[in-house]
Structures are given as structure tokens and as C-alpha cells.
Amino acid sequence: xxxxxxxxxxxxxxxxxxxxxxxxxxxxxxxxxxxxxxxxxxxxxxxxxxxxxxxxxxxxxxxxxxxxxxxxxxxxxxxxxxxxxxxxxxxxxxxxxxxxxxxxxxxx
Amino acid sequence: xxxxxxxxxxxxxxxxxxxxxxxxxxxxxxxxxxxxxxxxxxxxxxxxxxxxxxxxxxxxxxxxxxxxxxxxxxxxxxxxxxxxxxxxxxxxxxxxxxxxxxxxxxxxxxxxxxxxxxxx
Numbered sequence: 423x424x425x426x427x428x429x430x431x432x433x434x435x436x437x438x439x440x441x442x443x444x445x446x447x448x449x450x451x452x453x454x455x456x457x458x459x460x461x462x463x464x465x466x467x468x469x470x471x472x473x474x475x476x477x478x479x480x481x482x483x484x485x486x487x488x489x490x491x492x493x494x495x496x497x498x499x500x501x502x503x504x505x506x507x508x509x510x511x512x513x514x515x516x517x518x519x520x521x522x523x524x525x526x527x528x529x530x
Numbered sequence: 531x532x533x534x535x536x537x538x539x540x541x542x543x544x545x546x547x548x549x550x551x552x553x554x555x556x557x558x559x560x561x562x563x564x565x566x567x568x569x570x571x572x573x574x575x576x577x578x579x580x581x582x583x584x585x586x587x588x589x590x591x592x593x594x595x596x597x598x599x600x601x602x603x604x605x606x607x608x609x610x611x612x613x614x615x616x617x618x619x620x621x622x623x624x625x626x627x628x629x630x631x632x633x634x635x636x637x638x639x640x641x642x643x644x645x646x647x648x649x650x
Contacts, residue, residue: 465640
């Protein structure tokens with residue numbers, strides 16, 4: 423299986439801050455990298471797919487980048503609604519899909 | 531609007547069985563592959579199984595292979611997960627999730643989840 427490692431596992435930030443979350447794959451996933459946001463008690467919500475494509479309806483302050491094994495989710499200006507846990511997921515190995523361990527974004 | 535609603539979770543003893551359902555609406559169910567994904571505080575999000583749009587292809591995570599069976603009834607817009615020989619480590623919230631398109635498995639809609647607790 424392709425292992426997905428996110429960093430940091432948690433962070434504290436203020437409204438308006440620029441936030442960056444990193445996801446590293448144990449082998450290249452060839453831009454088949456997706457990002458989800460999850461709030462407590464709710465299902466994950468797709469934010470970014472194929473490394474950098476914004477899902478319909480997702481605010482433009484969210485962006486994704488990367489290639490090969492290393493990918494980044496950036497929130498350009500953190501809003502109150504953005505405090506949540508973020509997960510990456512690789513869809514390169516289609517019969518063995520794997521997720522990162524999550525990054526919890528908390529209020530400073 | 532797209533809706534996925536899971537049901538069938540509960541408390542079950544180790545070694546017993548349980549069947550989960552996922553009722554879909556708001557999209558052409560028979561056109562999409564659908565997945566089961568589970569989540570625990572300790573192991574995070576774990577992909578469990580996928581079934582092709584026509585039910586002809588099914589694939590499973592190694593952790594459930596031989597014990598779980600995914601199926602679908604396109605006439606009822608419903609997905610199922612038959613879980614046999616349940617173990618404590620199967621305790622999780624189980625989500626159904628649909629693929630965004632027919633190219634790669636990206637989950638654009640998820641259900642609200644149903645909790646399965648395996649305990650004596």
C-alpha cells in the first residue's frame with residue numbers, strides 16, 4: 423500500500439493567517455492526490471482533487487499544489503469556518519486507496 | 531441534490547454478522563462506482579470496498595477480504611455491505627461515498643455515516 427504522511431498533525435492559527443499543510447506519499451502518486459475537510463460529527467467534504475483542481479462550490483482561498491510524492495494544501499486567509507481536520511488521499515493505486523492521518527487546524 | 535443515507539449500524543458481538551445499507555438519491559445511481567470507507571479515532575480513514583456502476587466488479591481492502599461483501603441494487607438505488615465474522619477492529623463509523631467521475635476514485639459525496647460497534 424502507498425503510505426500517506428501528513429504534517430503537521432495539528433496546528434494553531436488565527437483568522438486571516440495563511441495555512442499550509444503537507445502530504446507526502448511513500449511513492450509517486452502522479453498528481454492523483456485529493457484533499458478533504460472534516461468537521462466533528464460530519465462526513466469528509468472534498469476540497470481539491472487531482473492535486474490542484476478546486477471542487478465546485480469550494481472557496482478560492484483553498485488551493486493545492488505538488489507533484490510526485492509531495493503535495494500541499496494552502497488556505498490563503500483562514501476563516502472561522504475553516505477550523506476543521508484536513509485529510510489527503512491518494513487515488514493512484516485505485517484498488518488500495520489510502521488516506522493521510524489528518525491535520526487538525528485549531529484556533530490560536 | 532445528491533444524498534447518501536446509511537443505515538444498519540449497531541452493536542454486534544464478535545463473530546456475528548451485520549448488513550449496512552446506503553440509500554442514494556439526486557443522481558443517476560447506476561452510472562457511478564460507489565465505495566465504503568470507515569473511520570476510527572485510532573486508525574483514521576480506511577477504504578473498505580468498491581463496486582462498479584453495474585455491480586460487475588468488486589474490490590476489497592485486505593483487512594476485510596473474505597469477510598465483507600459489497601453489493602448494489604440499481605433498481606432500488608441502494609448499496610449494501612454484508613459484514614460477516616466481525617472483529618473488534620471492525621468497530622468504526624462506516625460511510626458510503628460516490629466517485630466524482632468514472633476516471634479515478636475521488637469521493638465527491640459522502641453519507642452521514644453509521645456506527646458499527648463490535649463488542650461482547
